[in-house]
Amino acid sequence: FGLSWSAEDTATITMEPTSDGKLPVSCSAEEDLPPTPARGGGEAPSAVTSPTTITAVEQSLKGWVFVVNPSSAGGRTGQNWPNMLQTFKEAAIAKRWRDVDDVAVVLTSKPNQATDLTRNALRAGAAVVVAVGGDGSLSEVVQGFFEEGSHNKVSATAMLAHIPVGTGGDFRKSLQWTTRYEDAVECLLKGTATPVDVGHGLIGAGTPAAVSRHFINIASCGSSALIAQIANTSSKIFGSTIHFYLATVRGLLRYQPRSLRVCRDEGEWEEIKDVNCLAVCNGKYFGGGMMVAPDADIADGLLHVTVWAGFSLVDFVLLTPAIYSGEHVGHAKTRCFACRTLEVRSAGGQGQSVGRQAADLVGVELDGETPGALPADFRVLPAALMLVA
CATH class of the missing domain: 3.40.50.10330 (Probable inorganic polyphosphate/atp-NAD kinase; domain 1)
Incomplete structure (x- = not known):
């Protein structure tokens, strides 16, 4: 044709x-969805170990x-x-x-x-x-x-x-x-193409206003959603790194950490207190070059999750070099794990339920866009697309 x-x-x-x-x-x-992992088990799932398929274009x-x-x-x-x-x-x-x-x-x-x-x-x-x-x-x-x-x-x-x-x-x-x-x-x-994973988020899961979105890089919730809104509405005259860094400082000054409940791979629910940001990563970087997930691989069939909890603005400033280099993963207030599915809820309620005030909502961003707030369900679609590269 x-x-x-x-x-x-x-x-x-x-x-x-x-x-x-x-x-x-x-x-x-x-075309089919990946099988849902069996319920239970706290061990991290294995990455896809089959050799990368390179297709001639x-x-x-x-x-x-x-x-x-x-x-x-x-x-x-x-x-x-x-x-x-x-x-x-x-x-x-x-x-x-x-x-x-x-x-x-x-x-x-x-x-x-x-x-x-x-x-x-x-x-x-x-x-x-x-x-x-x-x-x-x-x-x-x-x-x-x-x-x-x-x-x-x-x-x-x-x-x-x-x-x-x-x-x-x-x-x-x-x-x-x-x-x-x-x-x-x-x-x-x-003249070659290789398979890459795609993430999917159901934002407002279980509510009439649920929004279905795919993402190629990173989805996150918490301060990052507020930061994305600030970044999307402010001038980029100073370049991406400074632009996103200043937006991050402004967002951290305004955002109040929240406790979140998470369930990975349909296992047990767990509460994480004082979460600044929870990032669900297919790629390694967000925010203009911050290496939020150093171990992420767009072709391993996994979501790599990074949680920053209990961070103050002072912590962020002092850890700035480590956040851009990826060394922040060794910090006591950083937690990382991998999974294939992740359910995230606000510990204080159902998120986008009727009667909730906007100030109570925990926003969600996917690849820099902000379609809604928690509750949210995430999953990886392994080898969903062929990328010419």
């Missing part, structure tokens, strides 16, 4: 048959769709996109990729639009969807790989790709990607 686009507020895609009638890329991916750009956030990187992505696309095409020609002029491009104009654009592209037969932007743009595109409110994928064969050009770039740090656009292009044109 070929792709043709028309875009107004959202883009629509029509399908036109080509002479060979073939899709340019194919790979297999499981056909060297054709037919069926490639670039979903571009022109507002990312302070608007520089939109300004530079024509030159960026030309650079990509020239590199593809140099590497003898075919159908270079058949790539489709669509620009987003509002938040969450990338999710709908991705679903539209996949339903029309897109082979590779490339998220061009920051962590938020990538997360929206990942969400679009799944049917709304479901773990079922829109396409069993389509692949994900990413050109990281946003402010934070925390996901790319887990992959040890640089900030150079030329390096991202080189990575895309290597």
